[in-house]
Amino acid sequence: MRWQKIARLVIAAFVIVFAGVVIYSMRQRAAMPTAAPEPVRATDPSAYTETGKGTSEQIKDGKVVTAVSFARQLTYSDGKVRGIDVDAKLTDKEGRPMRLTAKEAELVAPPGQPQALSVGKLTGDVKLTTDTGLEVTSAEAAFSDQTGILTIPGPVQFKKGRMTGRGVGATYNRNNDVLWILAEAHVTAAPDAAGGGAIEATAGSAGLARADNYMKLEKNARIVSDGRTAQAAIITLFLDQSGEKVQRMELREQSRITGTGAGASLMVAKDIDMNYAEDGRTLRSSKLMQNAVVELPGGAGGPARRIAGTTIDIAMSPDGATVTSLNAMERVQVDLPAEGDAPGKQIRSSSLHATGAPGQGLRNAIFEGGVDYTEVRPASGKAPAAERKARSLRLIVATKPGLGPIEQADFRGNVRFTDADTIAEAPRALYTIAKDMLDLSPSDGDAGTGPVVTTPQLRVEARNIHLSPTSKKLTADTDIRSSIKPQKKGTADATGRMPVMLKQDQPVTVTSNRLAYDGVAEATYSGSALLWQGNGSRISGDTIVLNDRTGNLIARGTVRTTMIMMDEDPKTKAKTPTVTNASSDLLDYNDAKRLATYTSSSATLARLTSPQGDMSGKRIDLYLKESGNEVERAESDDTVSVKLDKLFATGKHLVYTASADTYLLTGQPAVSIQKDEQGSCKRTDGTTMTYHRATGFLRSEGIAGVAATRSKPLDACPAELKP
Numbered sequence: 001m002r003w004q005k006i007a008r009l010v011i012a013a014f015v016i017v018f019a020g021v022v023i024y025s026m027r028q029r030a031a032m033p034t035a036a037p038e039p040v041r042a043t044d045p046s047a048y049t050e051t052g053k054g055t056s057e058q059i060k061d062g063k064v065v066t067a068v069s070f071a072r073q074l075t076y077s078d079g080k081v082r083g084i085d086v087d088a089k090l091t092d093k094e095g096r097p098m099r100l101t102a103k104e105a106e107l108v109a110p111p112g113q114p115q116a117l118s119v120g121k122l123t124g125d126v127k128l129t130t131d132t133g134l135e136v137t138s139a140e141a142a143f144s145d146q147t148g149i150l151t152i153p154g155p156v157q158f159k160k161g162r163m164t165g166r167g168v169g170a171t172y173n174r175n176n177d178v179l180w181i182l183a184e185a186h187v188t189a190a191p192d193a194a195g196g197g198a199i200e201a202t203a204g205s206a207g208l209a210r211a212d213n214y215m216k217l218e219k220n221a222r223i224v225s226d227g228r229t230a231q232a233a234i235i236t237l238f239l240d241q242s243g244e245k246v247q248r249m250e251l252r253e254q255s256r257i258t259g260t261g262a263g264a265s266l267m268v269a270k271d272i273d274m275n276y277a278e279d280g281r282t283l284r285s286s287k288l289m290q291n292a293v294v295e296l297p298g299g300a301g302g303p304a305r306r307i308a309g310t311t312i313d314i315a316m317s318p319d320g321a322t323v324t325s326l327n328a329m330e331r332v333q334v335d336l337p338a339e340g341d342a343p344g345k346q347i348r349s350s351s352l353h354a355t356g357a358p359g360q361g362l363r364n365a366i367f368e369g370g371v372d373y374t375e376v377r378p379a380s381g382k383a384p385a386a387e388r389k390a391r392s393l394r395l396i397v398a399t400k401p402g403l404g405p406i407e408q409a410d411f412r413g414n415v416r417f418t419d420a421d422t423i424a425e426a427p428r429a430l431y432t433i434a435k436d437m438l439d440l441s442p443s444d445g446d447a448g449t450g451p452v453v454t455t456p457q458l459r460v461e462a463r464n465i466h467l468s469p470t471s472k473k474l475t476a477d478t479d480i481r482s483s484i485k486p487q488k489k490g491t492a493d494a495t496g497r498m499p500v501m502l503k504q505d506q507p508v509t510v511t512s513n514r515l516a517y518d519g520v521a522e523a524t525y526s527g528s529a530l531l532w533q534g535n536g537s538r539i540s541g542d543t544i545v546l547n548d549r550t551g552n553l554i555a556r557g558t559v560r561t562t563m564i565m566m567d568e569d570p571k572t573k574a575k576t577p578t579v580t581n582a583s584s585d586l587l588d589y590n591d592a593k594r595l596a597t598y599t600s601s602s603a604t605l606a607r608l609t610s611p612q613g614d615m616s617g618k619r620i621d622l623y624l625k626e627s628g629n630e631v632e633r634a635e636s637d638d639t640v641s642v643k644l645d646k647l648f649a650t651g652k653h654l655v656y657t658a659s660a661d662t663y664l665l666t667g668q669p670a671v672s673i674q675k676d677e678q679g680s681c682k683r684t685d686g687t688t689m690t691y692h693r694a695t696g697f698l699r700s701e702g703i704a705g706v707a708a709t710r711s712k713p714l715d716a717c718p719a720e721l722k723p
Contacts, residue, residue: 006462020701043084046072056107058118065091066118066145068107076336081107085438088119092148092174100143100150102126107144110539111433118145126152128172132243134160136179138174148174156181160208161244163199167206172301177211182562185217189215189225197245197281199225203235213239223249226281230258232272245280248273255288259297266295269312282320288312296323296361296403303337305403317358322402328352334365334403338378342433347395348372353570354403367395373409388469390417390429408432412522413446417471426451440465450475457548458523459483460515471517472684480515480525484508484548497551499591501563510544521549529555536579541587550593559587559598560683566630567611568658571694580610580631581619594624594632605639612656612693614643614662625658633657640665646675647691647698648720665689673718681717685710 021461041693043050051073058066070083086105090098098205104126121142128136128150131674136158142151151168158179159165165188167181181187185206189199204219217223221235225246231704239248250273251257257267257274270290277284288294292312295304309328317324346361350369356362373390392647393413397406409431411417417431417438418422427450428443438450441464451465453474463478486505498504513527522545525531529544555561558585567578584598584606598606598620607616612631625632636642636654642663651667665672669685674696676682686700700711 002577014419023609039045043072044074047082048077049075063095063230068119070105070107079111083107086119086122088143088218090118090119090145090174092177094175096174096177098126098174099129100141102141110674119143121636131211131666132160132177134177134179134208134210135160136170138170150584151175153519158208160210162192162197163208163243164188164190165206165208165554177209179208181206187215187217192244192280194279196226197279199223199246201235210243213241213243215239221251226258228273228283228440229258230274231258234384240278241570244388245278246276248275249497251275257286265297266293267312267314276404277318277320282318283316285316286312286314292328294326298337298339298402298404302339302404305337306335307352307403308333321631322356322358322361324356324358326352326354332367334367336403336406339405343378344376345406346374346376347397349395356401356403361403363399363403365397365399365403367397368393371395372409372410386420388417388419388495390415390431392416392429406433412443414448415440419471421456421458422467422469422472423454424452424465424467425449426453436468436470436471438467440467441514453489457485458484458517460517462515468519472517473518474515474519478513478516481510482510482515482523482525484546486511497548497591498670499546499551499553499589500594500626501533501553501589501596501624502537503533503564504628506535508533510546512544518606521570522547525526535564536562537564539587551713553587553589553591555587557585559584561587561596564629566608566627568661577629578611582606582608582622584620594626594628596622596624598622605634605641608634608636610634612658614639615654615656617654631656631658642690643720645694646696648673649689649691651689661693663689663691665691672698673714673721675721679717681714681721683712683714 008530053071054073055069055502058062063106067089069087071085074082086102088100090100099118099247100122102122105122106120107235108118108120111270118276123140124648126138126141136156138152138156139154150172151690155168156170157166165181165186167185169182170180172179182205185203185205189197191198201217201223203217203221207216217235221232223230223235230249230251232251232255236250238248239245240247252271255269255272257272259265267286267288269288269292270417273287274283275285276282282305289311292309294307294312294314298304307326307328309332310330314323315325316322317614329351332349334352334440335348336345347367349367352365352367354362354365371392373393373395374386377386377388379385390411392415393410396410398408399406411429411431413427415426415429417429423450424438424440426440427446427448428441430439451462453460453465453467460476460482462476462480465474465476467474485507498508500510508531510525510529510531512525512529515523515525517523524543524545526543529541531539531544539555539560539561541555543555545554561581563580563703564577565580566575570577582598585601586599587596589596598608600606600618605616605618606620608620608622615636617632617636617640621635623632624630634656640652641650642665649665649670651665651673653666655664670687672684673681680697684700686702688701
């Protein structure tokens with residue numbers, strides 16, 4: 001057809017023209033000089049392909065979640081993809097960014113997204129940075145996009161603000177922003193702007209949870225900061241929002257905190273919690289749990305005070321310099337070492353509550369629940385080292401600053417205080433240590449009987465008792481009852497010696513309103529004093545002074561005595577116990593002489609009434625035999641009178657001699673009135689009268705050169721001889 005011929009002609013012409021243009025162009029280029037092209041050099045000859053600079057992105061919900069940039073990309077026949085100078089920008093599930101860089105990295109693609117690459121294994125100058133300022137560096141690492149965990153097998157370093165650290169092996173979880181140093185962890189924090197807050201920590205492993213603001217050290221954890229060293233199996237530091245300041249520190253298992261330098265403190269327990277002020281370094285409080293021990297520094301470099309208990313809570317002053325409150329619970333034990341003149345002490349109880357003030361530390365403490373107090377007193381002179389012990393339901397102590405030496409100990413409820421062989425008991429005992437004084441008293445609401453003080457020789461009961469444990473000096477007042485124990489037979493000890501006029505094998509009881517004992521031998525009972533024995537012997541007076549070393553006794557003021565004496569019947573010679581009564585203003589008994597002297601200082605004469613007669617006078621001396629229960633002789637002087645069954649006599653001086661059973665009366669005159677068997681009385685005057693009690697024989701004599709004796713019958717017998 002004609003149109004087909006025309007088309008073929010047009011095409012042929014076009015081909016001819018095109019060929020001519022191409023030939024012309026090639027000739028023109030051939031005429032121009034050109035440089036030889038550079039040969040293509042492969043980064044890794046084993047790579048299948050290699051590309052230049054590029055970026056791979058993962059997009060989710062319209063947002064880039066992963067962007068991996070590289071200078072070059074190499075692909076291998078096994079499908080492996082490697083990036084050079086990799087810079088990966090990643091995000092966690094909350095959209096928080098993190099960045100990984102390395103000289104090389106294995107590039108991996110999520111399933112079904114071959115073009116959306118992420119990083120796997122990284123080598124050479126690996127570096128992780130987060131939006132929170134955390135920076136981690138290592139020689140190699142591996143990252144899993146599926147788990148979000150970066151794993152570092154070898155040496156690793158990190159830093160965050162003032163904090164830097166290193167270790168061997170690490171993991172970082174991008175989803176919870178937690179970095180773990182797996183071995184040989186070493187973390188330091190530089191001082192803050194104020195020059196404090198520096199930290200150096202070591203552990204088997206360490207974790208930094210930036211999102212949750214804590215750092216955890218595990219396996220032999222140790223932290224040194226601001227003069228304290230903390231050690232435990234696990235230590236957790238809870239940080240503020242900035243991650244720069246410690247708010248709380250928890251120690252778990254084998255926890256121990258020690259201070260450094262002079263006056264260092266110590267805290268030991270299974271677990272310890274510590275709370276800090278806003279500055280991150282001033283300690284506010286501590287809680288020690290299970291087998292807790294605290295050692296507080298002593299004043300002026302003195303020995304430390306040790307406090308132990310199942311749990312201990314400590315509160316500090318605002319500046320963190322002193323302890324202002326301490327509470328201990330269960331199996332509490334406080335050890336206060338000897339310091340200066342103050343003896344060492346140990347206190348055990350169920351609980352302890354101690355308080356103080358800033359700058360002074362603890363000064364007051366309350367122990368409750370079965371208190372045991374022990375005071376160790378060093379040897380002094382000839383006195384050996386000894387212990388003082390006390391038990392009570394409650395103990396309140398006041399100390400010198402910093403729980404120093406105890407100044408006053410207030411024992412409450414069922415108090416029992418022991419010093420060697422001295423025992424004191426009361427509902428309340430106030431112990432003033434510097435004065436060596438123990439005050440025993442009743443106390444409303446506190447259990448216990450007494451007050452009572454007991455020694456091997458003495459027991460004292462009273463409303464109030466004041467005892468010096470060292471000197472044994474004692475005073476007491478109100479409702480006093482004192483029991484003096486009998487001396488053991490065959491002992492040569494002079495202590496506990498009773499007057500021989502009393503029974504040596506029976507206890508002696510004394511009651512009075514007041515008592516003062518000199519701690520050596522002499523006890524003074526005053527205010528309605530009464531001494532008695534179970535056999536009937538009694539001594540009373542306003543005051544009784546008894547010396548348990550000499551056996552001497554003095555009674556003053558309205559003195560009355562009753563003694564049980566053995567009397568020999570003049571006819572049968574049989575001895576029977578009889579009662580001897582005496583009264584005077586003063587009784588002075590000398591045990592060495594076995595002499596009881598009754599003296600009158602008033603119009604009322606001294607009087608002695610016994611089977612031997614009823615005698616009176618300004619003074620009566622009663623001499624006892626060695627046994628103390630028999631009269632050897634009795635003498636009466638000045639305004640003397642004597643009354644017997646059939647004789648009444650007066651004179652100046654009277655002597656009764658027991659061995660002869662005779663009375664010798666002298667005076668000017670010595671007057672005797674004798675009653676015969678018929679009941680008639682006769683008066684005889686002389687200067688000397690001798691009367692024999694057994695026979696009733698009377699002899700009266702005058703003085704040589706003076707008129708002889710005179711006798712005359714009386715119309716009536718005097719009242720003294722009437723029945």
